[in-house]
Amino acid sequence: MTAIYILWLRQLKRFIRKKASIVGALGQPIIFLLAIGFGLSPVFAKAGGGDYIQFLAPGIIVMTVLFTSVFTGLEIIWDKQFGFLKETFVAPIPRYQILLGKTLGGATVAMIQGFLVFLITLIAGFRPANLASLPLAFLFLFLVAVLASAMGAAISARLDDMQGFPLIFNFVVQPLFFLSGAIFPLKDLPAVLNFITKINPFSYAVDGLRYAFSGANVFNPLLSIAILIGAFLVILSIGIYQFSKVQL
Amino acid sequence: MIKIKNITKKFGNFTAVDNISLNVEKGEIFAFLGPNGAGKTTTIKMLTTLLTPTDGEIFLNSHNVKENPHETRRSFGIVFQDPSLDNELTAYENMQFHAILYGLSKEIYQKRIIDLLKLVELWERKDSFVKTFSGGMKRRLEIARGLLHHPKVLFLDEPTIGLDPHTRNHIWTYINNLNKEENVTIFFTTHHMEEVERIAKRVAIIDHGKILITGTIAEIIKKAGVGRLEDAFIKLTGENIRHEEGNVGLNQMRVNQRLMR
Numbered sequence: 001m002t003a004i005y006i007l008w009l010r011q012l013k014r015f016i017r018k019k020a021s022i023v024g025a026l027g028q029p030i031i032f033l034l035a036i037g038f039g040l041s042p043v044f045a046k047a048g049g050g051d052y053i054q055f056l057a058p059g060i061i062v063m064t065v066l067f068t069s070v071f072t073g074l075e076i077i078w079d080k081q082f083g084f085l086k087e088t089f090v091a092p093i094p095r096y097q098i099l100l101g102k103t104l105g106g107a108t109v110a111m112i113q114g115f116l117v118f119l120i121t122l123i124a125g126f127r128p129a130n131l132a133s134l135p136l137a138f139l140f141l142f143l144v145a146v147l148a149s150a151m152g153a154a155i156s157a158r159l160d161d162m163q164g165f166p167l168i169f170n171f172v173v174q175p176l177f178f179l180s181g182a183i184f185p186l187k188d189l190p191a192v193l194n195f196i197t198k199i200n201p202f203s204y205a206v207d208g209l210r211y212a213f214s215g216a217n218v219f220n221p222l223l224s225i226a227i228l229i230g231a232f233l234v235i236l237s238i239g240i241y242q243f244s245k246v247q248l
Numbered sequence: 249m250i251k252i253k254n255i256t257k258k259f260g261n262f263t264a265v266d267n268i269s270l271n272v273e274k275g276e277i278f279a280f281l282g283p284n285g286a287g288k289t290t291t292i293k294m295l296t297t298l299l300t301p302t303d304g305e306i307f308l309n310s311h312n313v314k315e316n317p318h319e320t321r322r323s324f325g326i327v328f329q330d331p332s333l334d335n336e337l338t339a340y341e342n343m344q345f346h347a348i349l350y351g352l353s354k355e356i357y358q359k360r361i362i363d364l365l366k367l368v369e370l371w372e373r374k375d376s377f378v379k380t381f382s383g384g385m386k387r388r389l390e391i392a393r394g395l396l397h398h399p400k401v402l403f404l405d406e407p408t409i410g411l412d413p414h415t416r417n418h419i420w421t422y423i424n425n426l427n428k429e430e431n432v433t434i435f436f437t438t439h440h441m442e443e444v445e446r447i448a449k450r451v452a453i454i455d456h457g458k459i460l461i462t463g464t465i466a467e468i469i470k471k472a473g474v475g476r477l478e479d480a481f482i483k484l485t486g487e488n489i490r491h492e493e494g495n496v497g498l499n500q501m502r503v504n505q506r507l508m509r
Contacts, residue, residue, distance in 0.1 A: 006348040014336045083332035087393075090296050091349040092321040248298045 003093040007101025008108065011075070015109040022113070025068060029060045029117045033124050036183060049185065057126035058209040059182025065114040065141050066148045066202060070173050072106025073152025074165050081161065086248050095243045102153050103236070107145035114141050128213040136221075137212035143228035144205045148173075150232060154239035157246050182206045186218050201231040249274040249401055249433045250295065255304030257290050257457075264290040266457035267304070272450075274400075277427055277434040279448035281441075283485050287457040288437045289329055292405050295435075296326050309400050322350070325394035329405040329437075331386055335379035339370055339389050342378060343396060350397040357396065364392040367422065384415035391419065395426070402426070404436035408443065416440075420447055441478040451477075455485045 015022070037056045044052035079085040088098050128134070155168050179193070180202040189197065197203045204224035211217035211224075250272040257265040265287040272278045282288050293299040295306060297317045306313040309323035333342050340361065347357035365371040368388035378386065387407060394402060404423070408416040424447055426432050438444060444451060445465060452462040461468055461484060465477055472480035 002348050002351065006345055010334065010337065010341075010345060013341070014334075017336060082335070083328060083330045084334050086298060086328055087332045087346070088349065089298055090321055090324075090326055091346070092318045092351070093349060094318075247300065248293070 001097075003091070003097050004101040004104065007088070007098060008105040011072075011102065011105025011109060014075075015112070022116075025064070025113055026116060026120065028067070029064050030120060032060050032063065033057075033121065037124065053121075053125050054127065054214065055185070055210075056183060057121040057124070058213055059180070059206050060121060061114050061118050061141065062144055062180070062182055062202065062206050062209055063177050064117040065110045065144045066177055067173065068110035068113045069106050069145045069148030070152040070155075070169065072102055072109075072149040073154075073156035073159075073168075074162070075106070076102060076153055076156035077159055077162055077165060080156075080248070089246075089248060095246075096240045099150075099153055099236075099239050099243045103146060103149040103239075106149035106152065107142065110145040110149065111138075111141060114145070129215055130213070133212045137209055139225070140205055140208040140212060140228070143225065143232065144202065147201065147205075147228060147232040147235060150235045150239050154235055154242050157239065157242035176200055176202050179203075180206050181218070201227055204228055249276070249309060250278075250435060251305075251307040252291075252295070253305045253307075255291075255294060255301040255306060257287075257294060257299060258302045263457050265294070265301075268454065268457070268459045270452055270459065270462065272433060272435060274433055275427065275431045277424075277447055277449050278436070279444040279451045280435060280437045280454065281444065281451060281481060282437075282454035286455045286485075288454060289405055290457075291454070292326075292403055292435075292437070296324060296403060297321060322397065323399060324401040324403060325397065325399035326403040327387070327390045327394050327405065327407045329409065331390065333378045333386055333390060333393075336377065338375050338377055339365065339381070340374040342389065343393055346393045346396050352397060360396055364395060368392045384411050387411060387415070387419065391422070395432075398430075399432065401433045401435060404434065406437050406439070408438060408440065416443070423447070441476070441481060445477055453481060453484055460484050 033053070033056070037053050037060075041052040044050070044055070049055060076085065079088075089095075128137075155165075159165060159168075179196050180200050181197055186194075186197050186203065186207070204219055204227045207217055207219050208221050208224040208228075211221050250270065252268060252270040254267050254269055255265060256263065256267050268291065280288055280291070290299065294301050295308060295313065297313055297320055300314065308320050311319040311323065313320045334345070337345065343361045343365065344357065347361065352360070362371065365374055368391060370385060370389055370392070373381070373385070378389065381389065391404075391407065402423070408419055411419070420443060423434060427434050436448075448465065450462070450464055451468055453460045453468070461471060463471070469475070469477060469480050472483045474480050474483055
Protein backbone atom coordinates (compact mmCIF):
# COMPACT_ATOMS: atom_id res chain seq x y z
CA MET A 1 0.00 0.00 0.00
CA THR A 2 2.90 2.38 0.67
CA ALA A 3 3.78 2.04 -3.00
CA ILE A 4 0.36 3.37 -3.99
CA TYR A 5 0.82 6.20 -1.50
CA ILE A 6 4.20 7.29 -2.87
CA LEU A 7 2.96 7.15 -6.47
CA TRP A 8 -0.02 9.25 -5.45
CA LEU A 9 2.21 11.71 -3.60
CA ARG A 10 4.53 12.08 -6.58
CA GLN A 11 1.62 12.99 -8.82
CA LEU A 12 0.37 15.55 -6.33
CA LYS A 13 3.81 17.12 -5.93
CA ARG A 14 4.25 17.40 -9.68
CA PHE A 15 0.82 19.00 -9.96
CA ILE A 16 1.35 21.58 -7.23
CA ARG A 17 4.74 22.55 -8.68
CA LYS A 18 3.30 23.33 -12.09
CA LYS A 19 1.42 26.47 -11.15
CA ALA A 20 1.21 27.67 -14.74
CA SER A 21 -0.59 24.55 -15.90
CA ILE A 22 -3.06 24.75 -12.98
CA VAL A 23 -4.04 28.23 -14.14
CA GLY A 24 -3.86 27.16 -17.78
CA ALA A 25 -6.30 24.32 -17.22
CA LEU A 26 -8.86 26.81 -15.94
CA GLY A 27 -8.95 28.53 -19.32
CA GLN A 28 -11.15 26.03 -21.12
CA PRO A 29 -13.91 25.87 -18.48
CA ILE A 30 -13.95 29.66 -18.24
CA ILE A 31 -14.38 29.95 -22.02
CA PHE A 32 -17.17 27.37 -21.92
CA LEU A 33 -18.91 29.26 -19.15
CA LEU A 34 -18.57 32.59 -20.91
CA ALA A 35 -19.14 31.63 -24.54
CA ILE A 36 -21.61 28.79 -24.26
CA GLY A 37 -23.03 29.62 -20.84
CA PHE A 38 -23.80 33.26 -21.39
CA GLY A 39 -24.03 32.95 -25.16
CA LEU A 40 -26.79 30.34 -25.22
CA SER A 41 -28.46 31.52 -22.04
CA PRO A 42 -31.17 33.70 -23.79
CA VAL A 43 -32.06 30.90 -26.23
CA PHE A 44 -32.25 28.37 -23.41
CA ALA A 45 -34.47 30.65 -21.33
CA LYS A 46 -36.80 31.33 -24.31
CA ALA A 47 -37.10 27.61 -24.89
CA GLY A 48 -38.37 27.29 -21.36
CA GLY A 49 -35.24 25.63 -19.97
CA GLY A 50 -34.73 28.17 -17.22
CA ASP A 51 -31.38 29.61 -16.14
CA TYR A 52 -28.75 28.05 -18.40
CA ILE A 53 -25.82 28.73 -16.05
CA GLN A 54 -27.56 26.65 -13.35
CA PHE A 55 -27.92 23.89 -15.91
CA LEU A 56 -24.46 24.15 -17.45
CA ALA A 57 -22.28 24.57 -14.34
CA PRO A 58 -22.36 20.89 -13.23
CA GLY A 59 -21.54 19.91 -16.83
CA ILE A 60 -18.52 22.22 -16.88
CA ILE A 61 -17.28 20.85 -13.56
CA VAL A 62 -17.59 17.28 -14.88
CA MET A 63 -15.77 18.34 -18.03
CA THR A 64 -12.85 19.70 -16.00
CA VAL A 65 -12.57 16.57 -13.90
CA LEU A 66 -12.95 14.31 -16.93
CA PHE A 67 -10.32 16.04 -19.07
CA THR A 68 -7.82 16.52 -16.25
CA SER A 69 -8.18 12.88 -15.23
CA VAL A 70 -7.71 11.53 -18.74
CA PHE A 71 -4.43 13.43 -18.88
CA THR A 72 -3.12 10.95 -16.30
CA GLY A 73 -2.60 8.81 -19.38
CA LEU A 74 -0.43 11.46 -20.97
CA GLU A 75 1.69 11.57 -17.81
CA ILE A 76 2.24 7.83 -18.08
CA ILE A 77 3.33 8.15 -21.72
CA TRP A 78 5.61 10.95 -20.58
CA ASP A 79 7.10 8.64 -17.94
CA LYS A 80 7.58 6.00 -20.61
CA GLN A 81 9.46 8.39 -22.86
CA PHE A 82 11.56 9.89 -20.09
CA GLY A 83 12.42 6.50 -18.66
CA PHE A 84 10.86 6.96 -15.25
CA LEU A 85 8.35 4.19 -15.82
CA LYS A 86 11.26 1.73 -15.97
CA GLU A 87 12.23 2.77 -12.47
CA THR A 88 8.75 1.88 -11.20
CA PHE A 89 8.55 -1.31 -13.27
CA VAL A 90 11.76 -2.82 -11.87
CA ALA A 91 10.63 -2.15 -8.30
CA PRO A 92 9.24 -5.11 -6.33
CA ILE A 93 5.60 -4.04 -6.52
CA PRO A 94 2.75 -5.53 -8.54
CA ARG A 95 1.83 -3.66 -11.70
CA TYR A 96 -1.77 -3.24 -10.54
CA GLN A 97 -0.52 -1.17 -7.63
CA ILE A 98 1.38 1.09 -10.01
CA LEU A 99 -1.84 1.55 -11.98
CA LEU A 100 -3.87 2.20 -8.82
CA GLY A 101 -1.35 4.73 -7.54
CA LYS A 102 -1.40 6.57 -10.86
CA THR A 103 -5.19 6.44 -11.07
CA LEU A 104 -5.70 7.77 -7.56
CA GLY A 105 -3.03 10.42 -8.05
CA GLY A 106 -4.59 11.60 -11.28
CA ALA A 107 -8.05 11.52 -9.72
CA THR A 108 -6.96 13.63 -6.76
CA VAL A 109 -5.36 16.21 -9.00
CA ALA A 110 -8.52 16.34 -11.12
CA MET A 111 -10.69 16.77 -8.02
CA ILE A 112 -8.63 19.78 -6.95
CA GLN A 113 -8.92 21.25 -10.43
CA GLY A 114 -12.66 20.52 -10.41
CA PHE A 115 -13.06 22.26 -7.08
CA LEU A 116 -11.33 25.37 -8.45
CA VAL A 117 -13.75 25.38 -11.39
CA PHE A 118 -16.66 24.93 -8.97
CA LEU A 119 -15.54 28.14 -7.24
CA ILE A 120 -15.36 29.89 -10.63
CA THR A 121 -18.91 28.80 -11.49
CA LEU A 122 -20.02 30.34 -8.20
CA ILE A 123 -18.47 33.62 -9.31
CA ALA A 124 -20.22 33.26 -12.68
CA GLY A 125 -23.56 33.08 -10.90
CA PHE A 126 -24.06 29.37 -10.25
CA ARG A 127 -26.09 28.84 -7.08
CA PRO A 128 -26.41 25.27 -5.76
CA ALA A 129 -29.84 24.84 -4.19
CA ASN A 130 -28.58 22.78 -1.34
CA LEU A 131 -25.10 22.91 0.17
CA ALA A 132 -25.90 19.90 2.37
CA SER A 133 -25.65 17.69 -0.68
CA LEU A 134 -22.07 18.81 -1.44
CA PRO A 135 -20.68 15.47 -0.17
CA LEU A 136 -22.90 13.69 -2.70
CA ALA A 137 -21.60 16.03 -5.40
CA PHE A 138 -18.05 15.16 -4.41
CA LEU A 139 -18.85 11.47 -4.54
CA PHE A 140 -20.03 11.85 -8.14
CA LEU A 141 -16.97 13.90 -9.05
CA PHE A 142 -14.72 11.34 -7.42
CA LEU A 143 -16.32 8.57 -9.48
CA VAL A 144 -15.83 10.63 -12.66
CA ALA A 145 -12.21 11.23 -11.65
CA VAL A 146 -11.26 7.61 -10.97
CA LEU A 147 -13.15 6.35 -14.03
CA ALA A 148 -11.50 8.85 -16.37
CA SER A 149 -8.03 8.39 -14.81
CA ALA A 150 -8.28 4.64 -15.19
CA MET A 151 -9.38 5.20 -18.78
CA GLY A 152 -6.39 7.44 -19.48
CA ALA A 153 -4.05 4.91 -17.88
CA ALA A 154 -5.51 1.98 -19.82
CA ILE A 155 -5.11 3.91 -23.09
CA SER A 156 -1.54 4.94 -22.27
CA ALA A 157 -0.46 1.33 -21.81
CA ARG A 158 -0.89 0.88 -25.56
CA LEU A 159 0.67 4.13 -26.72
CA ASP A 160 4.39 4.68 -27.02
CA ASP A 161 4.46 8.32 -27.98
CA MET A 162 2.53 11.50 -27.48
CA GLN A 163 1.19 11.64 -31.05
CA GLY A 164 -1.42 8.98 -30.45
CA PHE A 165 -2.94 10.77 -27.53
CA PRO A 166 -4.66 13.70 -29.30
CA LEU A 167 -6.33 11.13 -31.55
CA ILE A 168 -7.82 9.36 -28.55
CA PHE A 169 -8.67 12.66 -26.95
CA ASN A 170 -10.55 14.03 -29.95
CA PHE A 171 -12.30 10.84 -30.99
CA VAL A 172 -13.07 9.30 -27.61
CA VAL A 173 -12.81 11.73 -24.74
CA GLN A 174 -14.35 14.83 -26.32
CA PRO A 175 -17.39 12.87 -27.60
CA LEU A 176 -17.83 11.35 -24.14
CA PHE A 177 -18.13 14.85 -22.79
CA PHE A 178 -20.26 16.42 -25.52
CA LEU A 179 -22.66 13.45 -25.59
CA SER A 180 -23.14 13.33 -21.83
CA GLY A 181 -25.92 15.85 -21.41
CA ALA A 182 -23.40 18.31 -20.02
CA ILE A 183 -24.45 21.12 -22.39
CA PHE A 184 -27.97 20.07 -23.44
CA PRO A 185 -30.84 18.35 -21.59
CA LEU A 186 -31.33 14.63 -22.13
CA LYS A 187 -34.88 14.77 -23.37
CA ASP A 188 -36.64 14.73 -26.75
CA LEU A 189 -33.37 13.76 -28.43
CA PRO A 190 -33.10 12.01 -31.80
CA ALA A 191 -33.07 8.25 -31.31
CA VAL A 192 -29.36 7.75 -32.10
CA LEU A 193 -28.27 10.53 -29.78
CA ASN A 194 -30.62 9.25 -27.11
CA PHE A 195 -29.05 5.81 -27.35
CA ILE A 196 -25.48 7.13 -27.20
CA THR A 197 -26.17 9.31 -24.18
CA LYS A 198 -27.78 6.36 -22.40
CA ILE A 199 -24.73 4.12 -22.82
CA ASN A 200 -22.27 6.90 -21.94
CA PRO A 201 -21.40 6.51 -18.23
CA PHE A 202 -20.57 10.20 -17.98
CA SER A 203 -24.24 11.06 -18.69
CA TYR A 204 -25.02 9.48 -15.33
CA ALA A 205 -22.26 11.50 -13.70
CA VAL A 206 -23.50 14.82 -15.07
CA ASP A 207 -27.05 13.94 -14.12
CA GLY A 208 -25.99 12.81 -10.66
CA LEU A 209 -24.07 16.01 -10.07
CA ARG A 210 -27.02 18.07 -11.21
CA TYR A 211 -29.20 16.11 -8.81
CA ALA A 212 -26.78 16.78 -5.95
CA PHE A 213 -26.69 20.49 -6.64
CA SER A 214 -30.28 21.21 -7.60
CA GLY A 215 -32.41 18.13 -6.96
CA ALA A 216 -33.40 17.73 -10.61
CA ASN A 217 -32.60 14.42 -12.25
CA VAL A 218 -33.33 12.18 -15.22
CA PHE A 219 -31.85 8.95 -13.82
CA ASN A 220 -32.18 7.48 -10.38
CA PRO A 221 -29.06 8.72 -8.48
CA LEU A 222 -28.44 5.27 -7.00
CA LEU A 223 -28.52 3.78 -10.49
CA SER A 224 -26.06 6.47 -11.60
CA ILE A 225 -23.68 5.63 -8.76
CA ALA A 226 -23.93 1.92 -9.55
CA ILE A 227 -23.26 2.49 -13.26
CA LEU A 228 -20.23 4.69 -12.54
CA ILE A 229 -18.75 2.18 -10.10
CA GLY A 230 -19.43 -0.63 -12.57
CA ALA A 231 -17.81 1.27 -15.43
CA PHE A 232 -14.82 2.08 -13.24
CA LEU A 233 -14.30 -1.57 -12.32
CA VAL A 234 -14.52 -2.66 -15.95
CA ILE A 235 -12.06 -0.01 -17.15
CA LEU A 236 -9.75 -0.68 -14.22
CA SER A 237 -9.67 -4.39 -15.06
CA ILE A 238 -8.87 -3.59 -18.68
CA GLY A 239 -6.15 -1.21 -17.48
CA ILE A 240 -4.64 -3.81 -15.15
CA TYR A 241 -4.58 -6.33 -17.98
CA GLN A 242 -3.03 -3.84 -20.40
CA PHE A 243 -0.43 -2.82 -17.83
CA SER A 244 0.59 -6.41 -17.22
CA LYS A 245 1.38 -6.64 -20.95
CA VAL A 246 3.56 -3.54 -21.16
CA GLN A 247 7.13 -4.33 -22.16
CA LEU A 248 9.60 -1.49 -22.02
CA MET B 249 24.58 -15.24 -9.01
CA ILE B 250 23.31 -14.84 -12.58
CA LYS B 251 22.51 -17.93 -14.65
CA ILE B 252 21.28 -17.41 -18.18
CA LYS B 253 20.16 -20.60 -19.91
CA ASN B 254 19.58 -20.49 -23.66
CA ILE B 255 17.54 -17.31 -23.80
CA THR B 256 16.17 -15.93 -27.02
CA LYS B 257 14.24 -12.73 -27.61
CA LYS B 258 12.37 -12.14 -30.82
CA PHE B 259 10.54 -9.00 -31.87
CA GLY B 260 8.30 -10.24 -34.64
CA ASN B 261 10.70 -12.04 -36.97
CA PHE B 262 13.74 -10.09 -35.81
CA THR B 263 15.88 -12.02 -33.33
CA ALA B 264 17.51 -9.51 -30.98
CA VAL B 265 19.03 -12.14 -28.69
CA ASP B 266 19.73 -15.58 -30.10
CA ASN B 267 20.05 -18.52 -27.71
CA ILE B 268 22.64 -17.14 -25.29
CA SER B 269 23.89 -18.71 -22.07
CA LEU B 270 26.03 -17.10 -19.38
CA ASN B 271 27.06 -17.62 -15.79
CA VAL B 272 28.21 -14.85 -13.50
CA GLU B 273 29.53 -15.80 -10.07
CA LYS B 274 28.80 -14.00 -6.84
CA GLY B 275 31.10 -11.02 -6.29
CA GLU B 276 32.29 -11.01 -9.88
CA ILE B 277 32.72 -7.91 -12.04
CA PHE B 278 31.44 -8.93 -15.44
CA ALA B 279 31.66 -6.85 -18.62
CA PHE B 280 29.11 -7.47 -21.34
CA LEU B 281 30.44 -6.01 -24.55
CA GLY B 282 29.22 -5.65 -28.09
CA PRO B 283 28.72 -3.16 -30.92
CA ASN B 284 25.64 -0.97 -31.10
CA GLY B 285 22.48 -3.00 -31.59
CA ALA B 286 24.17 -6.27 -30.66
CA GLY B 287 21.57 -7.17 -28.05
CA LYS B 288 23.18 -5.92 -24.82
CA THR B 289 20.33 -3.75 -23.61
CA THR B 290 17.71 -6.33 -24.62
CA THR B 291 19.57 -8.90 -22.52
CA ILE B 292 19.74 -6.55 -19.54
CA LYS B 293 16.03 -5.82 -19.91
CA MET B 294 15.30 -9.54 -19.76
CA LEU B 295 17.54 -9.92 -16.72
CA THR B 296 15.69 -7.10 -14.97
CA THR B 297 12.13 -8.33 -15.70
CA LEU B 298 11.30 -5.52 -18.14
CA LEU B 299 11.12 -7.90 -21.09
CA THR B 300 10.01 -11.51 -21.11
CA PRO B 301 12.31 -13.86 -23.05
CA THR B 302 10.72 -15.64 -26.01
CA ASP B 303 12.53 -18.76 -24.91
CA GLY B 304 14.92 -19.91 -22.18
CA GLU B 305 15.37 -19.38 -18.46
CA ILE B 306 17.14 -16.89 -16.23
CA PHE B 307 18.04 -17.30 -12.57
CA LEU B 308 19.13 -14.29 -10.60
CA ASN B 309 20.22 -14.74 -6.99
CA SER B 310 18.64 -18.23 -7.36
CA HIS B 311 15.24 -16.77 -8.25
CA ASN B 312 13.60 -17.71 -11.52
CA VAL B 313 13.18 -14.31 -13.13
CA LYS B 314 9.98 -15.19 -14.95
CA GLU B 315 8.23 -17.11 -12.19
CA ASN B 316 9.39 -15.02 -9.28
CA PRO B 317 9.78 -11.45 -10.54
CA HIS B 318 9.33 -9.86 -7.11
CA GLU B 319 12.14 -11.62 -5.33
CA THR B 320 14.26 -11.03 -8.43
CA ARG B 321 13.52 -7.32 -8.33
CA ARG B 322 14.57 -7.06 -4.70
CA SER B 323 17.90 -8.66 -5.58
CA PHE B 324 19.16 -6.22 -8.17
CA GLY B 325 19.77 -2.54 -8.68
CA ILE B 326 20.05 -1.00 -12.10
CA VAL B 327 21.43 2.07 -13.79
CA PHE B 328 19.71 2.27 -17.16
CA GLN B 329 21.33 3.39 -20.37
CA ASP B 330 18.84 6.25 -20.65
CA PRO B 331 18.10 8.48 -17.68
CA SER B 332 15.19 7.35 -15.52
CA LEU B 333 14.96 10.08 -12.89
CA ASP B 334 11.98 12.33 -12.27
CA ASN B 335 13.23 15.78 -13.26
CA GLU B 336 10.39 17.51 -11.44
CA LEU B 337 11.43 16.05 -8.10
CA THR B 338 14.50 16.89 -6.02
CA ALA B 339 17.45 14.55 -5.63
CA TYR B 340 16.26 13.62 -2.15
CA GLU B 341 12.70 13.00 -3.33
CA ASN B 342 13.91 10.71 -6.10
CA MET B 343 15.81 8.70 -3.51
CA GLN B 344 12.88 8.68 -1.12
CA PHE B 345 10.49 7.56 -3.86
CA HIS B 346 12.75 4.63 -4.62
CA ALA B 347 13.15 3.72 -0.93
CA ILE B 348 9.40 3.64 -0.34
CA LEU B 349 8.77 1.66 -3.52
CA TYR B 350 11.21 -0.93 -2.22
CA GLY B 351 9.47 -0.98 1.15
CA LEU B 352 12.33 0.38 3.26
CA SER B 353 11.40 1.80 6.66
CA LYS B 354 11.93 5.47 7.34
CA GLU B 355 14.73 4.99 9.90
CA ILE B 356 16.66 2.85 7.44
CA TYR B 357 16.23 4.93 4.33
CA GLN B 358 16.91 8.28 5.94
CA LYS B 359 20.35 7.15 7.04
CA ARG B 360 21.12 5.38 3.76
CA ILE B 361 20.11 8.36 1.66
CA ILE B 362 22.44 10.61 3.66
CA ASP B 363 25.31 8.14 3.29
CA LEU B 364 24.76 7.51 -0.40
CA LEU B 365 24.24 11.13 -1.39
CA LYS B 366 27.42 12.05 0.48
CA LEU B 367 29.23 9.24 -1.25
CA VAL B 368 28.30 10.45 -4.73
CA GLU B 369 28.95 14.03 -3.58
CA LEU B 370 25.42 15.27 -4.06
CA TRP B 371 24.43 15.84 -0.42
CA GLU B 372 24.74 19.64 -0.77
CA ARG B 373 22.37 19.48 -3.74
CA LYS B 374 19.83 17.14 -2.17
CA ASP B 375 17.03 19.71 -2.33
CA SER B 376 17.73 20.85 -5.89
CA PHE B 377 15.46 19.72 -8.67
CA VAL B 378 16.99 17.04 -10.83
CA LYS B 379 16.24 19.12 -13.94
CA THR B 380 18.99 21.53 -12.81
CA PHE B 381 21.61 18.74 -12.68
CA SER B 382 24.36 18.10 -15.24
CA GLY B 383 24.62 14.72 -16.98
CA GLY B 384 27.32 13.55 -14.58
CA MET B 385 25.33 14.52 -11.51
CA LYS B 386 22.27 12.67 -12.82
CA ARG B 387 24.36 9.58 -13.44
CA ARG B 388 25.78 9.71 -9.93
CA LEU B 389 22.32 10.12 -8.48
CA GLU B 390 21.06 7.13 -10.48
CA ILE B 391 23.91 5.01 -9.17
CA ALA B 392 23.18 6.10 -5.59
CA ARG B 393 19.52 5.28 -6.14
CA GLY B 394 20.32 1.86 -7.58
CA LEU B 395 22.20 1.00 -4.39
CA LEU B 396 19.63 2.24 -1.92
CA HIS B 397 17.96 -1.13 -1.32
CA HIS B 398 21.32 -2.95 -0.97
CA PRO B 399 21.09 -5.09 -4.12
CA LYS B 400 23.09 -8.28 -4.51
CA VAL B 401 23.63 -7.51 -8.20
CA LEU B 402 24.13 -4.13 -9.79
CA PHE B 403 23.41 -3.77 -13.51
CA LEU B 404 25.06 -0.83 -15.22
CA ASP B 405 24.07 -0.26 -18.84
CA GLU B 406 26.70 2.10 -20.24
CA PRO B 407 26.89 4.03 -16.97
CA THR B 408 29.62 6.39 -18.14
CA ILE B 409 28.14 7.33 -21.50
CA GLY B 410 28.69 11.01 -22.20
CA LEU B 411 30.66 11.69 -19.03
CA ASP B 412 33.98 13.51 -18.69
CA PRO B 413 37.09 11.49 -17.67
CA HIS B 414 37.04 12.87 -14.16
CA THR B 415 33.47 11.73 -13.48
CA ARG B 416 34.08 8.39 -15.16
CA ASN B 417 37.08 7.78 -12.99
CA HIS B 418 35.11 8.73 -9.93
CA ILE B 419 32.25 6.39 -10.77
CA TRP B 420 34.44 3.38 -11.52
CA THR B 421 36.50 3.86 -8.37
CA TYR B 422 33.29 3.88 -6.44
CA ILE B 423 31.88 0.79 -8.16
CA ASN B 424 35.14 -1.05 -7.61
CA ASN B 425 35.10 -0.24 -3.89
CA LEU B 426 31.52 -1.35 -3.67
CA ASN B 427 32.45 -4.68 -5.18
CA LYS B 428 35.44 -5.11 -2.86
CA GLU B 429 33.74 -4.02 0.35
CA GLU B 430 30.15 -5.19 -0.05
CA ASN B 431 30.80 -8.06 -2.46
CA VAL B 432 28.13 -6.72 -4.83
CA THR B 433 28.13 -8.55 -8.16
CA ILE B 434 28.60 -6.07 -11.01
CA PHE B 435 27.27 -6.66 -14.53
CA PHE B 436 28.02 -3.80 -16.87
CA THR B 437 28.17 -2.76 -20.50
CA THR B 438 30.38 -0.08 -21.99
CA HIS B 439 32.13 0.96 -25.18
CA HIS B 440 35.27 2.08 -23.35
CA MET B 441 37.69 -0.85 -23.39
CA GLU B 442 40.06 0.80 -20.92
CA GLU B 443 37.24 0.71 -18.37
CA VAL B 444 36.87 -3.01 -18.96
CA GLU B 445 40.61 -3.61 -18.62
CA ARG B 446 40.69 -1.64 -15.44
CA ILE B 447 37.83 -3.24 -13.56
CA ALA B 448 36.35 -6.38 -15.15
CA LYS B 449 37.32 -9.90 -14.12
CA ARG B 450 35.51 -11.64 -16.94
CA VAL B 451 34.10 -10.51 -20.25
CA ALA B 452 31.54 -11.70 -22.77
CA ILE B 453 31.32 -10.27 -26.28
CA ILE B 454 27.97 -10.38 -28.03
CA ASP B 455 27.18 -9.54 -31.65
CA HIS B 456 24.03 -10.02 -33.73
CA GLY B 457 22.38 -11.47 -30.63
CA LYS B 458 24.94 -14.24 -30.23
CA ILE B 459 27.76 -14.56 -27.72
CA LEU B 460 31.05 -14.75 -29.62
CA ILE B 461 33.34 -15.41 -26.69
CA THR B 462 33.41 -15.52 -22.90
CA GLY B 463 36.47 -15.48 -20.68
CA THR B 464 39.01 -13.38 -18.80
CA ILE B 465 40.58 -10.45 -20.61
CA ALA B 466 43.85 -12.38 -21.01
CA GLU B 467 42.04 -15.37 -22.50
CA ILE B 468 40.17 -13.25 -25.00
CA ILE B 469 43.27 -11.39 -26.12
CA LYS B 470 45.08 -14.69 -26.50
CA LYS B 471 42.31 -16.33 -28.51
CA ALA B 472 42.03 -13.34 -30.82
CA GLY B 473 45.80 -13.34 -31.25
CA VAL B 474 46.19 -9.59 -30.79
CA GLY B 475 47.81 -7.26 -28.28
CA ARG B 476 44.98 -5.39 -26.67
CA LEU B 477 41.33 -5.93 -25.71
CA GLU B 478 40.23 -3.20 -28.09
CA ASP B 479 41.92 -4.98 -31.01
CA ALA B 480 40.41 -8.27 -29.93
CA PHE B 481 36.98 -6.66 -29.82
CA ILE B 482 37.34 -5.21 -33.30
CA LYS B 483 38.75 -8.43 -34.70
CA LEU B 484 35.99 -10.58 -33.24
CA THR B 485 33.09 -8.34 -34.19
CA GLY B 486 34.38 -7.46 -37.66
CA GLU B 487 35.79 -4.22 -38.94
CA ASN B 488 32.70 -2.60 -40.37
CA ILE B 489 31.16 0.28 -38.56
CA ARG B 490 28.06 -0.86 -36.81
CA HIS B 491 26.49 2.42 -36.01
CA GLU B 492 24.07 2.52 -38.88
CA GLU B 493 23.44 -1.17 -38.89
CA GLY B 494 22.84 -0.99 -35.19
CA ASN B 495 20.31 1.75 -35.64
CA VAL B 496 18.57 -0.16 -38.37
CA GLY B 497 18.26 -3.10 -36.03
CA LEU B 498 17.03 -0.89 -33.25
CA ASN B 499 14.45 0.75 -35.44
CA GLN B 500 13.42 -2.61 -36.76
CA MET B 501 12.91 -3.76 -33.19
CA ARG B 502 10.76 -0.79 -32.38
CA VAL B 503 8.70 -1.17 -35.53
CA ASN B 504 8.15 -4.81 -34.75
CA GLN B 505 7.31 -4.04 -31.18
CA ARG B 506 4.58 -1.74 -32.41
CA LEU B 507 3.32 -4.24 -34.94
CA MET B 508 3.01 -6.87 -32.27
CA ARG B 509 0.68 -4.82 -30.12
